[in-house]
Amino acid sequence: MKELTMKKAIIAIAAAGLMASACASDGYGGPNETVRQGAIGAGIGAVAGAIIGNNVGNGNAGTGAAIGAVVGGAAGAIRGSSQDRANQRRYTDNQGRYYYCYDGRQDECYWENGQRRY
Numbered sequence: 001m002k003e004l005t006m007k008k009a010i011i012a013i014a015a016a017g018l019m020a021s022a023c024a025s026d027g028y029g030g031p032n033e034t035v036r037q038g039a040i041g042a043g044i045g046a047v048a049g050a051i052i053g054n055n056v057g058n059g060n061a062g063t064g065a066a067i068g069a070v071v072g073g074a075a076g077a078i079r080g081s082s083q084d085r086a087n088q089r090r091y092t093d094n095q096g097r098y099y100y101c102y103d104g105r106q107d108e109c110y111w112e113n114g115q116r117r118y
Helices: 002-022 033-055 061-086
Strands: 088-092 098-102 109-111
Touching: 033 061, 061 088
Parallel strands: none
Antiparallel strands: 088 098, 098 109
């Protein structure tokens, strides 16, 4: 009985992570890798944590899943953030001021301090 409950929990957690990652967007039609990879990491971490938690220590799969989700989500978000930064194209205007655009779109550009460039 305990094994069946754990399998259901693992499937539910993994499905939630996959659904969240499928919907991740930067709001401008491109993928937001920070959110997407954070959700994937949380799902994978929860599954791994549930398995480890069930087989180690007091056998509590729920605690293992929660810890795994937090650690996996953080690792995925860090990796995704790095990819988001790599997807930015950096430019300098004729006055030497730095700005960046996402995926080369000149209509979605921001100054170094984060304010939108018009």
